[in-house]
Amino acid sequence: MRNAWAISQVVIKELYRRKDFYVLFVLTALLTLLMWSVNFFNDDKIARYLKEICLLLIWISALVIAIGTTARQIPAERENRTIFPLLAKPVSRSEFVVGKFLGCWLACGIALLVFYLFFAVISGAREQRWPWLSYFQAAWLQWQMLGVVVALVLLGSLVFTAPSSNATICFVSVMGILLLGRHLNTVALQLAEPSRSVIYAIYFAIPHLELFDVRDLLVHDWGLIPWTIWLLATLYGAAYTAFFLVAACVVFRRASLC
Amino acid sequence: MPSPLLVLALLLTICFSLAETLTLWRPTWGGRAAQSDSLLGVLLGDGRRLFANHFFVKADVYFHSGYYPSVFDAAAQPPTQHIAEDAGAARATDEPGHAAGAKEEDEDYLGPPKDWIDRFSRHFYPSRHTHLDQPGEAREILPWLRIAADLDPQRVETYTVAAFWLRSRLGKVDQAEQLLREGWRANPDSYEILFELGRVFLENRHDPARARNVWELALRKWQAQEGAKSKPNEFAREQIAGHLAVLEEREGHPERAIDYLEIVKRSSPNPAAVQKQIDDLKAAIHATRP
Numbered sequence: 001m002r003n004a005w006a007i008s009q010v011v012i013k014e015l016y017r018r019k020d021f022y023v024l025f026v027l028t029a030l031l032t033l034l035m036w037s038v039n040f041f042n043d044d045k046i047a048r049y050l051k052e053i054c055l056l057l058i059w060i061s062a063l064v065i066a067i068g069t070t071a072r073q074i075p076a077e078r079e080n081r082t083i084f085p086l087l088a089k090p091v092s093r094s095e096f097v098v099g100k101f102l103g104c105w106l107a108c109g110i111a112l113l114v115f116y117l118f119f120a121v122i123s124g125a126r127e128q129r130w131p132w133l134s135y136f137q138a139a140w141l142q143w144q145m146l147g148v149v150v151a152l153v154l155l156g157s158l159v160f161t162a163p164s165s166n167a168t169i170c171f172v173s174v175m176g177i178l179l180l181g182r183h184l185n186t187v188a189l190q191l192a193e194p195s196r197s198v199i200y201a202i203y204f205a206i207p208h209l210e211l212f213d214v215r216d217l218l219v220h221d222w223g224l225i226p227w228t229i230w231l232l233a234t235l236y237g238a239a240y241t242a243f244f245l246v247a248a249c250v251v252f253r254r255a256s257l258c
Numbered sequence: 259m260p261s262p263l264l265v266l267a268l269l270l271t272i273c274f275s276l277a278e279t280l281t282l283w284r285p286t287w288g289g290r291a292a293q294s295d296s297l298l299g300v301l302l303g304d305g306r307r308l309f310a311n312h313f314f315v316k317a318d319v320y321f322h323s324g325y326y327p328s329v330f331d332a333a334a335q336p337p338t339q340h341i342a343e344d345a346g347a348a349r350a351t352d353e354p355g356h357a358a359g360a361k362e363e364d365e366d367y368l369g370p371p372k373d374w375i376d377r378f379s380r381h382f383y384p385s386r387h388t389h390l391d392q393p394g395e396a397r398e399i400l401p402w403l404r405i406a407a408d409l410d411p412q413r414v415e416t417y418t419v420a421a422f423w424l425r426s427r428l429g430k431v432d433q434a435e436q437l438l439r440e441g442w443r444a445n446p447d448s449y450e451i452l453f454e455l456g457r458v459f460l461e462n463r464h465d466p467a468r469a470r471n472v473w474e475l476a477l478r479k480w481q482a483q484e485g486a487k488s489k490p491n492e493f494a495r496e497q498i499a500g501h502l503a504v505l506e507e508r509e510g511h512p513e514r515a516i517d518y519l520e521i522v523k524r525s526s527p528n529p530a531a532v533q534k535q536i537d538d539l540k541a542a543i544h545a546t547r548p
Binding site: 048049220221222229 | 402437
């Protein structure tokens with residue numbers, strides 16, 4: 001585990017050396033502040049549209065950071081041939097994969113922390129209140145979702161040859177789940193057999209990433225999610241993360257590095 | 259090789275001359291940028307109208323605090339736009355208290371959960387029917403209505419609905435009147451905007467003379483536009499004539515009120531009640547005359 005932790009530290013350092021995060025954060029801040037400056041009927045207490053836009057930008061930025069950072073980890077190590085001295089040390093292939101996962105996931109967590117602090121400042125300045133527990137629940141659930149995405153992209157980077165194709169396929173899949181995942185059962189019920197069973201099977205098999213998207217609750221001040229439900233969602237995310245991570249370890253153990 | 263400073267000065271002179279030439283030429287150009295005075299108009303052209311409805315619906319989503327059917331749910335059960343209903347821009351449904359903005363906790367487009375994932379997921383998005391009923395909360399729908407009005411200035415409903423919420427729930431009468439006048443400029447033949455403007459004059463400005471003028475104009479506009487149609491917007495005429503009848507009765511002109519009530523009776527869902535009002539007014543006229 002110490003080896004995995006050491007590898008993860010290198011990945012985190014890479015995040016703050018690269019400019020992706022800074023660019024996305026500045027872009028998010030600029031667009032949010034631009035929307036803040038718009039005057040709607042001389043009412044400076046309107047806040048929900050601002051919260052919605054800010055959270056949308058946070059979600060897009062977090063996904064870009066997670067997929068972009070993870071997709072290039074293993075291919076870059078292979079391309080630079082740094083993977084050989086790394087694995088020549090007493091580091092197993094599984095530790096290497098877990099280390100890469102931990103690094104990307106923690107890096108996403110740090111990025112989310114900064115993004116949500118900005119969100120809290122912006123929404124608090126408008127609404128004059130700070131529901132920190134709701135912010136914590138939303139940020140935590142998004143982080144769990146990013147865990148699933150990071151593990152999925154890590155698996156994809158071992159299956160697909162190019163980082164670009166892996167990133168594109170994963171981005172499309174994740175967006176597809178986020179937009180349609182919740183509605184697949186409704187669609188399935190309107191279809192005839194065997195399409196109904198096929199769609200329902202997909203519905204039950206996919207990781208329901210949209211469960212972790214509680215933006216509407218935050219925007220419209222719906223209050224806290226019951227903590228037991230929050231815990232169950234965390235376990236649900238952890239189960240899918242573990243599944244993709246184990247699959248990545250198995251694939252990497254069998255993969256040829258040359 | 260000429261001096262770099264000279265080259266720089268020459269380039270600056272060219273830039274300045276071009277800028278001046280283009281500034282003078284721009285107003286005479288028939289292109290999109292010259293015709294539109296908003297950034298959205300320049301960027302999107304007429305395509306922006308496609309998005310206007312989306313933002314109008316978005317205002318309704320906000321009115322329901324995010325509880326709203328998706329396109330998949332709406333295919334089975336089309337949603338009612340309650341912001342329009344409450345504003346009087348559409349006939350209210352039969353549900354009691356609907357037009358008054360009462361809560362409809364029992365209206366449930368989701369139905370019972372279809373499976374365990376569905377049941378579990380309902381904790382993570384708004385899954386209960388509520389309205390923005392707290393004082394001042396309705397302000398949250400305004401940005402989307404403003405954007406919808408900017409995207410499609412010919413969409414009359416946006417102006418009337420936004421003006422209703424501005425003046426009745428937020429006390430912003432000046433902004434409501436300003437928005438309606440803006441809508442009137444973009445839609446000079448709209449009887450709906452004139453009707454709403456009349457309500458501003460009567461209910462907020464307490465100016466019955468101006469209210470009468472714009473409502474009478476609204477009725478004439480209605481007649482000119484809808485009179486020849488096979489399916490005219492009778493709800494709008496009923497509202498205009500109904501308000502005129504109340505105004506005339508209050509101002510001591512019962513004969514005129516009866517004329518307007520006769521118009522209301524033609525399309526009213528309850529003509530017997532309207533007839534009773536007419537009879538009462540006639541009786542009052544006979545009682546006052548020797």
